[in-house]
Every structure is written in structure tokens, then in C-alpha cells.
Amino acid sequence: MIVIFLGPPGAGKGTQAKRISETRGIPQLSTGDMLRAAIAAKTPIGQKAEEVMARGDLVSDDIVAGIVSDRIDEPDCEKGFLLDGFPRTVPQAEILDRLLEEKNRPVDIVLELQVDQDSLVERLKSRIRDTLASGEEVRPDDNEETFRKRLGVYLEQTAPLIPYYKEKGLVREIDGMASIDEVAAQIDEYLNSLA
Numbered sequence: 305m306i307v308i309f310l311g312p313p314g315a316g317k318g319t320q321a322k323r324i325s326e327t328r329g330i331p332q333l334s335t336g337d338m339l340r341a342a343i344a345a346k347t348p349i350g351q352k353a354e355e356v357m358a359r360g361d362l363v364s365d366d367i368v369a370g371i372v373s374d375r376i377d378e379p380d381c382e383k384g385f386l387l388d389g390f391p392r393t394v395p396q397a398e399i400l401d402r403l404l405e406e407k408n409r410p411v412d413i414v415l416e417l418q419v420d421q422d423s424l425v426e427r428l429k430s431r432i433r434d435t436l437a438s439g440e441e442v443r444p445d446d447n448e449e450t451f452r453k454r455l456g457v458y459l460e461q462t463a464p465l466i467p468y469y470k471e472k473g474l475v476r477e478i479d480g481m482a483s484i485d486e487v488a489a490q491i492d493e494y495l496n497s498l499a
């Protein structure tokens with residue numbers, strides 16, 4: 305099963321992808337996590353990505369596509385995978401289509417988490433509070449100014465993926481304002497209907 309999560313930053317993609325990964329036993333491929341790991345390991349990719357990410361811009365399509373292409377060839381992706389944060393531009397979606405075509409493995413479903421944009425900044429603030437309360441470090445791009453920038457980048461560069469995948473009949477809309485459990489139940493229903 306190949307699942308793509310779409311939605312603005314803070315919509316709950318990571319939370320839901322993690323949950324499905326655990327319940328269905330297929331890996332969550334978060335390009336944001338992979339890039340943060342590259343930064344922590346000070347790899348050449350990490351060094352290129354660090355500043356771009358800190359200002360809320362997108363890392364180049366070839367870097368991200370290269371990471372994903374290597375990752376989906378790993379054995380744990382054989383049964384499927386959940387894409388969280390990729391693709392993020394139409395060129396990335398086109399690269400993904402080509403990669404998957406070569407492997408004869410189509411995307412099964414695109415889950416669009418719809419949220420009220422005005423509530424996203426409030427959600428961010430509560431995420432920061434929770435992170436601090438748990439003693440963890442807040443991401444450098446999780447401050448209000450950079451978050452607003454990321455939101456703008458989403459609307460401009462990522463939102464066009466919705467019509468891109470709608471045309472292929474793959475998009476299922478989800479009310480991302482519902483509770484975590486309700487969103488999870490809605491996602492389960494869609495995924496069960498694929499089987």
C-alpha cells in the first residue's frame with residue numbers, strides 16, 4: 305500500500321502517519337525527519353539543507369527525490385510505505401510517478417488533511433508548549449515567523465498537488481479539525497476500502 309499524506313504544516317500528517325505505520329506495519333517516510341537526521345549527522349546533504357530548512361523554504365527537488373528514491377528501495381518498503389512530507393511540489397510528484405512506474409507500483413491513495421488555516425498557528429503554539437513540557441527541543445523552524453513562511457510555501461508550492469492527484473482520482477478528503485481518534489478512524493475507513 306502506497307499512501308501519500310497531504311496538508312499544511314501542523315495538520316497532523318506526522319501524528320497520523322506514525323499511527324498507521326504502527327498499526328499496519330509499514331514504514332513512515334518523513335522527508336523532514338530524514339533531512340533533520342542528515343543535519344544531525346552533518347552529512348553533505350544535511351549541510352546543504354540546514355539553512356534552507358531554518359528559513360522555512362523547500363530543499364531542492366533533486367536532493368529530496370534522491371533521498372526518497374534510495375529509501376523506497378530498502379526491503380522494509382516492499383509491503384508499502386507512507387509518504388509524510390513528500391512530494392511537496394509538482395515536479396517532485398512527477399519524479400515519484402516515474403520512480404514508481406519503473407517499479408510497477410502505483411500510489412494507492414492520497415489523504416488530504418483539511419484544516420482551518422487560522423487555527424494552525426494556535427496548534428503550533430500548543431505543539432511548542434507540549435514539546436517544552438516534555439523536555440524535548442523545539443525544532444528551529446517551529447517558531448511563529450518561520451511557521452507562517454512554511455504555510456505560505458505550502459499554499460504556493462504544495463497545494464497544487466491536490467488538483468494534480470484529484471485528476472488521477474486518488475484524493476480522499478479528511479476533516480483534520482476533528483479529534484486525533486476521529487481522524488484516525490476516518491483514515492482507517494479509507495484504507496480498509498482499498499483492501
Ligand code: AMP
Nearest residue numbers: 335336357360361362363368389390392
Ligand atoms: P516537515 O518535517 O515535513 O515539516 O519538513 C520540515 C522542512 O524540511 C520543510 O520546511 C522543508 O524545508 C524540508 N522538507 C521536508 N520535506 C521536503 C520536501 N519533500 N521537499 C523539500 N523540502 C522538504
